[in-house]
Amino acid sequence: MLKKLPLYSKILLGMLFGFIVGVVAVLLGANQLVSDYIKPFGTIFLNLLKLVAMPLIFASLVAGVAGLSDITKLSRIGLKTISLYILTTLIAVSLGLVIVNVIKPGNFFPDEKRVEFVSKYSVDLAAKQQAAENIKERSPIQFLVDIVPENVVQAATSNTSMLQVIFFALIFGVALIMVKDSKVEIIKDIIIGLNLVVLKIVDIIMHFAPFGVFALMAALVVDFAGDDISSSIHLFTTLGVYAISVVLGLLILIFGFYPLFLKVFVGIDFKKFYISIFPAQLVAFSTSSSAATLPVTMEQVEKKLGVHNDISSFVLPVGVTINMDGTSLYQAVATVFIAQVFGIDLTFGQLLTILITATLASIGSAGVPGAGMVMLIIVLNSVGLPIEGLALILAIDRPLDMLRTVVNVTGDAMIATLIAKREGKLAVVD
Numbered sequence: 001m002l003k004k005l006p007l008y009s010k011i012l013l014g015m016l017f018g019f020i021v022g023v024v025a026v027l028l029g030a031n032q033l034v035s036d037y038i039k040p041f042g043t044i045f046l047n048l049l050k051l052v053a054m055p056l057i058f059a060s061l062v063a064g065v066a067g068l069s070d071i072t073k074l075s076r077i078g079l080k081t082i083s084l085y086i087l088t089t090l091i092a093v094s095l096g097l098v099i100v101n102v103i104k105p106g107n108f109f110p111d112e113k114r115v116e117f118v119s120k121y122s123v124d125l126a127a128k129q130q131a132a133e134n135i136k137e138r139s140p141i142q143f144l145v146d147i148v149p150e151n152v153v154q155a156a157t158s159n160t161s162m163l164q165v166i167f168f169a170l171i172f173g174v175a176l177i178m179v180k181d182s183k184v185e186i187i188k189d190i191i192i193g194l195n196l197v198v199l200k201i202v203d204i205i206m207h208f209a210p211f212g213v214f215a216l217m218a219a220l221v222v223d224f225a226g227d228d229i230s231s232s233i234h235l236f237t238t239l240g241v242y243a244i245s246v247v248l249g250l251l252i253l254i255f256g257f258y259p260l261f262l263k264v265f266v267g268i269d270f271k272k273f274y275i276s277i278f279p280a281q282l283v284a285f286s287t288s289s290s291a292a293t294l295p296v297t298m299e300q301v302e303k304k305l306g307v308h309n310d311i312s313s314f315v316l317p318v319g320v321t322i323n324m325d326g327t328s329l330y331q332a333v334a335t336v337f338i339a340q341v342f343g344i345d346l347t348f349g350q351l352l353t354i355l356i357t358a359t360l361a362s363i364g365s366a367g368v369p370g371a372g373m374v375m376l377i378i379v380l381n382s383v384g385l386p387i388e389g390l391a392l393i394l395a396i397d398r399p400l401d402m403l404r405t406v407v408n409v410t411g412d413a414m415i416a417t418l419i420a421k422r423e424g425k426l427a428v429v430d
Helices: 007-029 031-037 037-068 070-101 111-120 125-137 142-147 159-178 184-207 209-225 231-265 271-288 290-303 309-322 325-341 347-362 371-382 387-422
Strands: none
Touching: 007 070, 007 387, 031 037, 031 111, 031 209, 031 290, 037 184, 037 209, 037 309, 070 309, 070 325, 070 347, 070 387, 111 142, 111 387, 142 159, 159 184, 184 209, 231 271, 231 387, 271 290, 290 309, 290 387, 309 371, 309 387, 325 347, 325 387, 347 371, 371 387
16 A cells, blocks of 8 residues: 555655654653664665765766757857856745745744754854854855865765865866767766666665654654653744745746746746646656656647747756756755754855855756755755754655746746747747
């Protein structure tokens, strides 16, 4: 029976059972039992996510850039496409940062529980504050220096240096396009093969997600509630406000920002646009995979919106790899939310780092379920936030993943339509 359930249903069941076990443990005074024998499996799941982060970002990004295949395309349509994708991603991240700093969902955590929660995860606030002071004393453009590694092998040994690996992966991918030699094709095949293997590893890890969520939720309820089970209500209130913040940002993108772009730059009625791509949105919602939705997206964009195949066959596959508006907005909201929960005040420099890292991380995020959570680790590491904060949001991540995948696919279709209009390859379809 359980085998037939989709993964997101299993994750939701894992969250429910974890909550029940956590409540029962508190009522029976068995907190230590959960901490000793259940929580470690949650830690293992988090370690698995961190384990795959580095190879995923490198292989996915290099394969995506190298897939452009022709430097002349990159110089015109390619450059235009990538620029628009990056622009919309920057806007999405900025929107996420504004929403989370206005609503402040992490502040719904009671102050006394925040102190207790921070203590349990051994967060060294003094070190964080000192690091923030050091950031203030640095050059305003120090982040540009930090992006370029002096030793990429050394950078690849630490998840805190993901941004440097992203930079190297971009250069590596572009160089693969520029070098015209039969021997280079072997390297491309190896990278593409590596990407496929890493994606399969992510798929395997996500099969353990229900158990990981179960362990994390049970431990979280025990850690948060302590001896007072009523305190767990605050946890779910905070998670609810966090989810509302993410959904609000996604709704603004899909019903405000995208229609505005279509009206100004394409001149197409947004109702027709959404009716045309609705089948693709449904597939995106049910699969949480923009990669799996790609065939449907291409069919709807070509047959219903009139985008020429020359444009859709290039713009949409690239978008699956580098355009993740929904994912990047979520990463911005989630990162600041976790900082608020732990009582860490982020400086302007750190917010700027989140903006850049979330944008670049979304470029290398694979269009498969669970990849966004892996990429979030990169953003958390970039500003020194505790990875343990993932325990807060992992349980409700799947429903939000479904919604942000819809936004990702919609953004791909919008840019494809825009490019087709500018290239004179947008037919009139009744």
